Amino acid sequence: MTPLARTLTGLASGWAAGHVLGLAARLQAGHGSTAKKLHSRRSFTRNAALGATMIITAEIAIGTVWLLWPNKTGAFGGDITVAGINVPEIDGAPFRFPEGKFYLVHTDDGIQALYWKCVHLGCTVPWIAGSSRFICPCHGSIYEYNGSRISGPAPRAMDGMPVTVNDNGSITVNTNPATLIMRNTYTPADATPYTA
């Protein structure tokens, strides 16, 4: 069931629960003395309303968390595994992975996954093969192969994404924006050693 469907189901079940409890209150209020009936009816109506509100609130909260939780795999926001065959040779052309919004680059120090969003104002930064640079089309920020800023209004190097090298030579990139590696400039420690 999709998160939206879960939320709608929660709303419907909360509405139904409220009506069932309200009906129970009316039925119970049909017995006993007038004063007792009045008290009982008020009490049940209050409890029914409270119960329905709690159910609706809980379902909406669960649906919202489900929608926003970045635990997808194979898509931006989650872990993405790239086959070893796609890891560039040292100083080879960056491997562009649109689903994860990153480039894989490979230097003597190891591999990096560079988030392709410009750290100036967020434009997508292409690799310009003829210049061997990442050049932002919006305001002209230029970055080296390793992500370091060369010039332009960008305040720092391109952001990196955490990389794990797997036993079979593939790599897993954590594309959760909350875990981005922000740095002023590239240092060798930013790269993950890689041997196929």
Ligand code: FES
């Ligand atoms: S958004 Fe890239 S230089 Fe402004």
